[in-house]
Amino acid sequence: MKIRLVPALLILIVMAVTIRLGFWQRDRAHQKEALQAQITQYESSAPQPVGGAPLALKDVEFHRVRARGTFLPGRVVYLDNRPYNDQPGFYVVMPLELEGGGYVLVNRGWLPRNIADRAAIAPYETPSGPVEVEGIARADASRAFELGAGGSAAHQKIRQNLGVASYAAATGLPLQPFVIQQTGFVPAFKDGLVRDWPVPDTDVERNYGYMLQWWGMALAALGFGLFAARKAATKARTEGGPQERAEPGNGSTKDA
Secondary structure (H helix, E strand, C coil): CCHHHHHHHHHHHHHHHHHHHHHHHHHHHCCCCCCCHHHHHHHHHCCCEEEECCCCCCCCCCCCEEEEEECCCHHEEECCCCCHHHHHHEEEEEEEEEEECEEEEEEEEEEEEECCCCEEEEECCCCCCEEEEEEEEECCCCCCCCCCCCCCCCCEEEECCCCCCHHHHHHHCCCCEEEEEEEECCCCCCCCEEECCCCCCCCCCHHHHHHHHHHHHHHHHHHHHHHHHHHHHHHHHHHHHCCCCCCCCCCCEEEE
């Protein structure tokens, strides 16, 4: 069977690329599984203290942390479009002035939104003096889909998203490079906010799904190549079979 070089090379290239992409998705899934295991381990560990000394995000992200300081309610930001149990609401994000110097943003919890008047903020309590908060260090206060940056302008109290660096630049506060997703006060304090946080989802199943899709495409390319090769071989046998050709006879002539 004669194999055509160019189509065979194209099929091999497609197979090599799709197989490699499948392994890449598998590796991404393994990385996310390792991260999820780390997050579970961090949740059961003792909280790390947050003071005036800057901490690197990579050293504390997803760790339990504890900070002591005073809230600055005048600099609060309400993050819109944060539903809870299918009810629209806000995340209440407020800076905490740390006792050891510096500041850290605290995502204090969820607050229901007034359906009739978006700007009418429901009442909640803020401790007036020093408090101790516990929570999980996160890179941001959660991200919501946003078209452009108009809904997160620095002058707005109600915003769609809030970045730590942009908030620090707008306010001039020397912030820690993370947000504390508050889980409670020490000692307990009822402020009227809901802190039933969603579990971090690493979305491992999606990576495994993509892995199977890429490997399925590799198998499809192989199947197509084998089918095309077999079809070409059958056609060649049909067209190139033995043909009977009439040959002129070599009759002898007699001399008269």
